[in-house]
Amino acid sequence: YRGLSIDFSHLLDESDDYDVIIYAGKEPNVRKFHAHTVILRARSPYFRRALSRDWAKKENGSIVFQKPNIAHEVFDVILKYIYSGTADLLAQEGGIILNLLTASDELVLQELIIYAQD
Amino acid sequence: MSSRKQPKGKIRPPKKPNSADAQFNDNWDRLAQAIREIHKKNASILSFEELYRNAYNMVLHKNGDKLYNGVREVITQHLEEVAVSQVVPAFPLSGASSSQTNPNGAGGANFLKVLKTVWEDHTTCMLMIRDILMYMDRVYAKTANVPLVYDLGLDLFRDTIVRSQNYPIQNHLLEVLLQQIKLERENEIIDRTNVKASIDMLLELTDASTKDTVYATDFENKFLETSSEYYRVEGQMLVGEYDAPEYMKKVDKRLNEEEQRVRHYLSQTTEPKIRNIVEEELISKHLKTVIEMENSGLIPMLRNEKMDDLGRMYKLFGRVVKGHDEMKSAISDYIRELGKAINETVTSNTTAEGGNAASGDKQTGATVAVRWVQEVLDLKDKFDKVQNLALSNDKAFQTSFNEAFEYFINKNSKSPEFISLFIDDNLKKGLKGKTEEEVDSVLDKTITLFRFIGEKDVFERYYKQHLAKRLLLGRSVSDDAERGMIGKLKVECGYQFTTKLEGMFNDMRISSDTMTDFKEYLDKSVLEKPKLDLSVTVLTSTFWPMNLSASPRCNLPPELTKACGTFQNFYLGRHSGRRLTWQSNMGTADIRGSFKARKHELNVSTYQMVILLMFNDKQDGESLSYEQIKGESDIPEADLKRNLQSLACAKYKILVKEPKGKEINPGDQFNFNNDFTAPLQRIKIQTVASKVESEGERKETREKVEEARKHQTEAAIVRIMKDRKTMEHNLLIAEVVKQLQSRFMPNPALIKKRIEALIEREYLERATGDRRVYNYLA
Numbered sequence: 001y002r003g004l005s006i007d008f009s010h011l012l013d014e015s016d017d018y019d020v021i022i023y024a025g026k027e028p029n030v031r032k033f034h035a036h037t038v039i040l041r042a043r044s045p046y047f048r049r050a051l052s053r054d055w056a057k058k059e060n061g062s063i064v065f066q067k068p069n070i071a072h073e074v075f076d077v078i079l080k081y082i083y084s085g086t087a088d089l090l091a092q093e094g095g096i097i098l099n100l101l102t103a104s105d106e107l108v109l110q111e112l113i114i115y116a117q118d
Numbered sequence: 119m120s121s122r123k124q125p126k127g128k129i130r131p132p133k134k135p136n137s138a139d140a141q142f143n144d145n146w147d148r149l150a151q152a153i154r155e156i157h158k159k160n161a162s163i164l165s166f167e168e169l170y171r172n173a174y175n176m177v178l179h180k181n182g183d184k185l186y187n188g189v190r191e192v193i194t195q196h197l198e199e200v201a202v203s204q205v206v207p208a209f210p211l212s213g214a215s216s217s218q219t220n221p222n223g224a225g226g227a228n229f230l231k232v233l234k235t236v237w238e239d240h241t242t243c244m245l246m247i248r249d250i251l252m253y254m255d256r257v258y259a260k261t262a263n264v265p266l267v268y269d270l271g272l273d274l275f276r277d278t279i280v281r282s283q284n285y286p287i288q289n290h291l292l293e294v295l296l297q298q299i300k301l302e303r304e305n306e307i308i309d310r311t312n313v314k315a316s317i318d319m320l321l322e323l324t325d326a327s328t329k330d331t332v333y334a335t336d337f338e339n340k341f342l343e344t345s346s347e348y349y350r351v352e353g354q355m356l357v358g359e360y361d362a363p364e365y366m367k368k369v370d371k372r373l374n375e376e377e378q379r380v381r382h383y384l385s386q387t388t389e390p391k392i393r394n395i396v397e398e399e400l401i402s403k404h405l406k407t408v409i410e411m412e413n414s415g416l417i418p419m420l421r422n423e424k425m426d427d428l429g430r431m432y433k434l435f436g437r438v439v440k441g442h443d444e445m446k447s448a449i450s451d452y453i454r455e456l457g458k459a460i461n462e463t464v465t466s467n468t469t470a471e472g473g474n475a476a477s478g479d480k481q482t483g484a485t486v487a488v489r490w491v492q493e494v495l496d497l498k499d500k501f502d503k504v505q506n507l508a509l510s511n512d513k514a515f516q517t518s519f520n521e522a523f524e525y526f527i528n529k530n531s532k533s534p535e536f537i538s539l540f541i542d543d544n545l546k547k548g549l550k551g552k553t554e555e556e557v558d559s560v561l562d563k564t565i566t567l568f569r570f571i572g573e574k575d576v577f578e579r580y581y582k583q584h585l586a587k588r589l590l591l592g593r594s595v596s597d598d599a600e601r602g603m604i605g606k607l608k609v610e611c612g613y614q615f616t617t618k619l620e621g622m623f624n625d626m627r628i629s630s631d632t633m634t635d636f637k638e639y640l641d642k643s644v645l646e647k648p649k650l651d652l653s654v655t656v657l658t659s660t661f662w663p664m665n666l667s668a669s670p671r672c673n674l675p676p677e678l679t680k681a682c683g684t685f686q687n688f689y690l691g692r693h694s695g696r697r698l699t700w701q702s703n704m705g706t707a708d709i710r711g712s713f714k715a716r717k718h719e720l721n722v723s724t725y726q727m728v729i730l731l732m733f734n735d736k737q738d739g740e741s742l743s744y745e746q747i748k749g750e751s752d753i754p755e756a757d758l759k760r761n762l763q764s765l766a767c768a769k770y771k772i773l774v775k776e777p778k779g780k781e782i783n784p785g786d787q788f789n790f791n792n793d794f795t796a797p798l799q800r801i802k803i804q805t806v807a808s809k810v811e812s813e814g815e816r817k818e819t820r821e822k823v824e825e826a827r828k829h830q831t832e833a834a835i836v837r838i839m840k841d842r843k844t845m846e847h848n849l850l851i852a853e854v855v856k857q858l859q860s861r862f863m864p865n866p867a868l869i870k871k872r873i874e875a876l877i878e879r880e881y882l883e884r885a886t887g888d889r890r891v892y893n894y895l896a
Contacts, residue, residue, distance in 0.1 A: 046170070049249040055166035066167055106174050108256065 001085070009084040011036065020051065020063040024075035031072035033079055037063060043082045046107040070103045071096075078103060081112050089116060142181050145172040146188055149250075153192045156246050159239075169250040182258030186267075189251065193244075193271060197278035200236055206285050208232035210294060226294035230312035233291065236279065237319045244271035276323045276332060291316065292337060296344050299379070303348065314383035321385055333385055341384075342391055345376075349399035357404050361414035363427040366434055369400045373437075393437075402438045409448050416448050420504065428508035446515055450522040453501060457526025460493045464530065484539055487532070491540035494527065495563050524570040534577035537567055542584040545600060546593050557599060565606050574611060575830070575861045576823050581607075582663040585619060589626055590655060590704050597623075611860060621661035629655040632689070639688050648681035656689065656698070664701055672702040672724070673752045675731050702728075703757055711772065713794045720772065721802045725753050725761040730772065733790040741776070741787040762788070764803055770796060772803070827862060831872045834858055836881055839894035847873075847890045 018034035025031055037056075040047035049055065056063045067075060077100055081087040089097060097116060104112040152169050155161060176185045210225030248255065248268045255266045265273060281288050295316060302308045320333035328335055349372070356365050373396055380389040408431075409416045419427045435441030464486055501519050509515045527533050541564055544557050571577055588594045601623070608616045633653055640647055657664070674682070686698055705724035709731075710717055722730065728751050732742060748758055759782040766775040767782075772794060776787040834857045839845060845853075850873070851866050858864045873892065876882045885891040 045252065049252060050166045050170070052249070054161060054246055055164075055249065057165075066165075069171060106171070106253070108252065 005084040005086060008039075009080060011039070012079060012083045018062070020065060021059075022065045022067060022075070022079075024067045024070055025072040026068050029072060030068075031075075033072075033075065035079060039083060044107055044109055046109075070106075071099060074099045074103050078107065078109065078112070081109070081115075087112065087115065142176060142179070142184070145176050146185065148172055149176075149185070150188060150192050152250070153189065153243075153247060154196070156243050157196045157239075161246055166250060170253065173251050174253040177254050177258050182254060183262065185251075185254055186258060186262070186264060186270075189247070189254075189267060190270060190274065193247075193274050194278055197240070197274055198284075200240075201279055201282055201285055201287065204232055204236055205279060205287055209286075209290050226297050227309050227312055229290060229294050230298070230309075230316050233319070234312055234315035237275070237315065240271065240275050240279075244268050247271065272323055273326070280320070280323060280332060281336075288336065292340055295337065296341065299341070300344070300348065302379070303375070310383050317383050317385070331385075334387070338385075338388055338391070341388070342395060345392055345395050346399060349396055350403075353399045353404055356400070357407050362408050362411040362416070362419070363414060363424065363430070365404075365408055365411075366427065366430045369396075369434060370430065372396055372400060373434075397437045401434055401441065405435065405438070405441060405444050409444055416445065417452050420449065420452060420500075423500070423503070425504070425507040428504060429510075432509050432512070442512075442514065446518045449501075449504075449515070450518045453497070453519060453522035454526055456497055457494070457523065458529070460490060460497065461526060461530045463493075464490045464532070464536075484543065487536040487539035488543050490530070490533075490536050491564065491567065494523075494567060495560075498523065498563065498566060520570070523567075524572070527567065527570045528572045533567075534571050534573055535580045537564060537571065538577055538580035538584050540564060541581070541603060542588065545588060545595050545603065554596075554599065557595070558602065561603055561606065565610060568607070568610060573823075573862045574615070575826060576819070578615060578861075579663065579819060579823060579826075582619065582622070585622060586663055586704075589622060591706060615861075618661045621658060625657050625661060626655065629657075632656060635692075636685060636688055640684075645684065648684055649677055650681060652678075652681040652685055654685050654689075657701075659699075664704075671752045671754070672728060673750065674700075674702065674724075674728065703754075711794075714792050715795045716799075718794075718796060718798075719800045721800065722765075723761060723803070725751070725757055726765055726803060728753065729758075729761060729765065730790075733773075736790065738792060739789065741789045744782065744784055744786045744788070747788065758782075762786075768804060770794070770801055770803055827864065827868070828872060830858060830861070831864055831869055832876060835869070835872055835876060839882060839892065842894070844885065844891060844893045847892070850892065 012035070015034050015036070018036060020035050020037050020040065022033040022035060023030050024033060037047075037051045041051050042048075050065065051063060056065075058064070070078070073096055077087050077089075077092065077096070087100075089100075092100070101113060101116050104110075104116065149169060149172050152164050155164055173185060176182065208229045210229050245268070248266070248271075251267045258264075259266050264270070277283075279287060280291065295313060298308045298313050317333065317337075320337055321331050323332035324330070325332055325335040352372075356368055360368060373393065376392045376396055377389065380386065380392060384392075411418075416428075416431065418424075419431070431445065432442075435445055505511055505516060505519065530536070541561060544560055544564075568574075568577065585600070588600070594600050604616050604619050604623075607619070636654070682700060689698060690696065702724045707722055707724055707727035709720050709722065709727055711720050711730070720730075729747055732747065732750060736742065744762070747753075747762070748755070751758070753761070762773070762775075762782050763780075765771075766773040766788060767780050771791055774789045774791045775782075776789070831854065834854045835850070838850060838853050838857070851869050854869050855864055855866075873882065877884065877892075880895055882892045883895055885893055
């Protein structure tokens, strides 16, 4: 599935058809991410609910989602993991990994928890 | 809410203990407020991320139980409010007054509608609450072993609304549901959507103690009880008001409606239960009443061949345990009754005939037999049709019908003779103008009656007699037809049954060859040729039904005696050691009679020829008395009377009798009828070929049958004992019965007598020690 994984991660980098904007991190360390609800909802039970019609908030045609309690460095890893199914954990500092574990638990990313623990 | 407990366990990131509590209170307040907003349908102002994070933090900080209980409290409060503000005001006016003021159940329908809205709101809210509390479900509910929040919501709804302790919601709900169903049963249009919503709601709620649905625990039994009562009353009303076909249509409709009802808005698990109730109340309880309804019940349906109604009854009654049994026995009784009536017309006919038996209108005798068989066949046809069109060819019904036919057919002791006569009637040449196919199909049907005969050996005896007459008098419609019939009998009873019949055919064929040879022999020989054409059929005595010992006497004219002698010499010359006995009662003759108007060729029996030839020597007008004819011819009295009757009292009066009359009496005088005229040149004087036997003949046949049975029984005993060598009495009897029952039903006393006879003749002996056991003596 490597090809699939790589192609999907490109979606994240070069996306011009995103439909959700996510702001991760606390002011002033906020970063803006572009993503696709269909992928987020398929991969995470948390996002399945968060981005459902009942809860999603739209601004100018896109859904806007704030995630202030997760640092953007951590969220970056998470988002890549959601898209490609892999995460380059060796390149990360230990502190980030610990935060990654906590965030994965909050977002119910069972797979990533197991991956990070290994 | 605030407590001063120190946090336990490992030291957390720098947070004051107080601030943890404050954090909790703050988080919880927001959540509780959010749930209230959800209840108010104001979710659009809420942030999922924030609420989820609040709940997540509370669970993370070991406040899952507080959160869980808090949620329970908020939801309960809300539902209490809903009960008071929405559900209770929608209560329909209760009891009897409601049906008066609200005959269409509009109040009830509205109540269900309100409940539907309340339920839908609740489930929608619970889905959203479940969304923001997902972390609580995943982490807290699992470890604390409490229901997931959505299920908690269902339980709260059950206890706060459906089974509210404070308001009689449950009573109203059940009452309204049952009332709606009742209205629908009475052909009112109800809003099924609302009923279905409530039913679905009850199906989604679970009873805590039984783990079954609230539908099953609270509703279903009440529904079944009221249905029972409803159909109990309806059943009584319907049987009183409608005839059987209408009644069954109504029941059919009810069954259908209940099935539809279940499909549309009840649980499938209720289907067999409600079906049982309708079947019990509308079918089982009124089985007999409907079957026995005067003018419209089962018997009238059969009488008028109402196949649709019968089919409906079969299908309906098949639903209940006793249904088909009751039908079967009623139909069987009816067949027996009809059969009895057929038998009675025959006996009343024959006894009426008995009065003028001497006049012996024997043709009527055969007609009675043919009519009896035809009526039985018609009856069989009728019930085959019923079986086929209405009873789905149900084997169990067929068996019981067959038993009924067997019963009444064997009640008529003459049935074997009648059936043989009927076949005779159909196989006779040139009768009725039926095509071969028609005759064949009639004979096929006759075989079905033959199967019912218990005394097949008696039938065989009659069949042999009738076949003999057909063959010897040349009256068979065709060899093919005869052989076809024998083939059918062979299929039914096996090879043994028909060997003798086939032997009779063989004799006919050999005789025809013999006659060709005889003619050649006469042509070549120097002997004086007989002055008449003699045709002889040589019959093997064991195949044919003639009685050798009582070989009929008759003084044949000298010419004939001489011709017979010539044949005898020819035949015995070819087959030494055989004995020929002349059966003068069986032959026919072609003679020429000269009457005043013209000459006629007369085809007569041998006896009639003997009688007519006596008049050759007489002057015109000279008469012969009965006694003279009897003395000179030596023909047995019964035969003589019958033949004189054919000559003097039937269609062609070759002789004139004084005094006139239908009966032949001693002292009667006979004259040659010189004035005789007839349109045809060739005339056949009908002899009565087949007839129902007189009482005397019947007794004789009986005796012969009994005698034959003795032999067959002994043969069976010897066969079995030869095989087994030693056998216990009861087992032997059973085996003998088994072997013989295809021909007749031997009674144990007869078998016992035969065993004793065989012991006497030293075929068997009683075992020493056990008198109940026999040994075979080789």
